[in-house]
Amino acid sequence: MRALRVGERGLLVELAGSAETEAFHAELLRRRAAGALPAVREIVPAARTVLLDGVADPVRLAAEVERWEVAPLHARAGAVVEVPVRYDGPDLAEVAAVWGVSVEEAVRVHTAAEFRVAFCGFAPGFGYLTGLGERYEVPRRATPRTVVPAGSVALAGPYTGVYPRSSPGGWQLIGTTDVVLWDAGREPAALLTPGTRVRFTVDGGPAEGGR
Numbered sequence: 001m002r003a004l005r006v007g008e009r010g011l012l013v014e015l016a017g018s019a020e021t022e023a024f025h026a027e028l029l030r031r032r033a034a035g036a037l038p039a040v041r042e043i044v045p046a047a048r049t050v051l052l053d054g055v056a057d058p059v060r061l062a063a064e065v066e067r068w069e070v071a072p073l074h075a076r077a078g079a080v081v082e083v084p085v086r087y088d089g090p091d092l093a094e095v096a097a098v099w100g101v102s103v104e105e106a107v108r109v110h111t112a113a114e115f116r117v118a119f120c121g122f123a124p125g126f127g128y129l130t131g132l133g134e135r136y137e138v139p140r141r142a143t144p145r146t147v148v149p150a151g152s153v154a155l156a157g158p159y160t161g162v163y164p165r166s167s168p169g170g171w172q173l174i175g176t177t178d179v180v181l182w183d184a185g186r187e188p189a190a191l192l193t194p195g196t197r198v199r200f201t202v203d204g205g206p207a208e209g210g211r
Helices: 016-032 058-065 092-099 101-111
Strands: 002-006 011-015 040-047 049-053 079-083 115-120 127-130 145-149 153-157 159-162 167-169 172-178 199-204
Touching: 002 058, 011 058, 016 040, 016 049, 016 115, 040 115, 092 101, 092 172, 101 199
Parallel strands: 079 199
Antiparallel strands: 002 011, 011 049, 040 049, 115 127, 115 199, 127 159, 145 167, 153 159, 153 172
């Protein structure tokens, strides 16, 4: 772990990998909830870093966090967000082939896993979900699509994601959902935020949840 000052009020903490980053982010949230973390305006996790913004004394906090003993993230706390999916994506058969399984088994693998939002980015409401493990990593498409429909459930590298709106994209599309990922009139606007537990379920028709 390495903590670097960013500007007057920021601190960027670099971690060894995604698992360490998720564990460190969870530790920050735990300490903040317990009143054991100095005032921080915003905590923003990424793939291998966590940015703390609005810190009164970044130098002092840097020295403090580098001494923390952060346990691996094992326990799963909090409610699970279920996302009903129609596994009808155009790349599902290709993903199954990469995994060396049938299409039916690929769906079973995806719905059997419990995911966690590691961080958000790319577009408002887009979460990068971990949970499948290295065995099921898949490459991005060699040629990105110019348009990916909103609600597309997709895979790339170690991550699963759901496109909150129509946009270009190079991820492998395995299904679609009607769940609304981003709604500016909702509080919070994003359905999936860092640390959220997620499960995908098989949906045979339009989803009512999230509307």
